[in-house]
Amino acid sequence: MSKGTVASRNLAMEAVRVTEAAALAASRFLGRGDEQAADRAAVDAMHAALLGLTIDGVIRIGEGGKDEVERLYVGEKIGTGEGPEVDVALMPLEGATIIAKGEPNGISVIAISEKGGFGEMPALYMDKIAVGGGLPADVISLDAEPAVNLKALAQAKGVKVGEIVACVLDRPRHRDLIAKVREAGARILLIADGDVSGVVSTIWPESGIDIYMGIGGAREGVLAAAALACVGGQMQGRLVIRNDDERLLASTYGIADPKRLYTATDMAGGDVTFAATGVTGGPMLNGVKRRHGAMMTHSLVVRSRTGNLHFIEAFHDFGRVSAVAQRSC
Secondary structure (H helix, E strand, O other): OOOOOOOOOOOHHHHHHHHHHHHHHHHOOOOOOOHHHHHHHHHHHHHHHHHOOOOEEEEEEOOOOOOOOOOOOOOOEEOOOOOOEEEEEEEEEEOHHHHHHOOOOOEEEEEEEEOOOEOOOOOOEEEEEEEOOOOOOOOOOOOOOHHHHHHHHHHHHOOOHHHOEEEEEOOHHHHHHHHHHHHHOOEEEEEOOOHHHHHHHHHOHHHOOOEEEEEEEHHHHHHHHHHHHHHOOEEEEEEEOOOHHHHHHHHHOOOOOOOOOEEHHHHEOOOEEEEEEEOOOOOOOOOOEEEOOEEEEEEEEEEOOOOOEEEEEEEEEOOOOHHHHOOOO
């Protein structure tokens, strides 16, 4: 009996249910100062949800190696084994510190592609630049100065540079970048954490974020690239190799050229489904809300097959039988 293909299955709602489960579990630890508990809850909930998916999946971007973590490790088989063969990239909780402190931009993320769609990426830093869809090809370049990229983007959007908002992680390593963006006349949204959230926000005009710039996680880059690839967004990334150990680590992943420039489709190719659920609110997604014994979630799902963005608000009524309460409306 044929398992089918990714193209023959719409995995959008199944993906959303996985991120909803992780977000709901993590939200119970909002502001409680326990990063490990929040992360563990998200991992356990996502793992349990994935086991029930009718897919024959392998994790390519996960929580770590098999010898590092118990669940959601790279290479782990997930799903019932009865559906299409797929690769999975996931992050049960982006920003355990965010949740522990009750800060913005906490999300749960998953991306699903046909087999071979995601390359494995080492746990290194990556320099990135990203914009949403509907723009001229090559409007940005990782090798260009910030002022050049900002001017080109402003011209493509038909606005002044002063109307462009750049999202940048608030880190000491970005001191020069931030200064150059300000000197160019653009506005900046500094975020304490949430690398994936910051990049993905560029695909939704209402987020108020036009461009993402700066250094973040390489594996987070793959997840963000999955969303951008779905809508024709542009992203470029290059690994940041700081020493011989990191160069050796890159080589173990088959990366012969550590200076290689990756595009969104290099990192996430084929038929891709991307889903994210907010744990705490941000520019794109609302966080989990608790009202009168029930919980509300706000999720985004997008498929490369259609390029459409869908926002899903779900009501989880925990006053009902458990099996019913865990389903999205």
